[in-house]
Amino acid sequence: MLASLAAKRPTQIDRLRLQTAPPKEGDKRAFSGQTCQAEAIAPDDLATILRTAIEERVDQRVLERVLQQERRICRELTEKFAP
Numbered sequence: 001m002l003a004s005l006a007a008k009r010p011t012q013i014d015r016l017r018l019q020t021a022p023p024k025e026g027d028k029r030a031f032s033g034q035t036c037q038a039e040a041i042a043p044d045d046l047a048t049i050l051r052t053a054i055e056e057r058v059d060q061r062v063l064e065r066v067l068q069q070e071r072r073i074c075r076e077l078t079e080k081f082a083p
Contacts, residue, residue, distance in 0.1 A: 013048065016041055 013020065013036055020034035027035075038046065 031032060 010033075012018075013034075016038050018036040020036050023029075023035050041049070
């Protein structure tokens with residue numbers, strides 16, 4: 001899934017100058033057009049693309065509530081079990 005998020009946008013393929021190829025015969029994945037390899041993307045570019053794709057799909061308010069709860073639980077456990 002993440003690899004498809006990384007290279008699904010034609011502008012990214014052009015900007016990153018990725019080589020494309022037709023899908024392999026028998027490939028049943030749901031996409032049209034050319035394919036490219038996620039491995040051909042520089043690690044820092046791939047990290048940025050994936051981070052952006054994930055952040056676009058995560059409700060930041062929910063994430064912040066979960067992180068606050070996690071910090072609270074960590075404090076409580078530390079207070080309870082710390083020497």
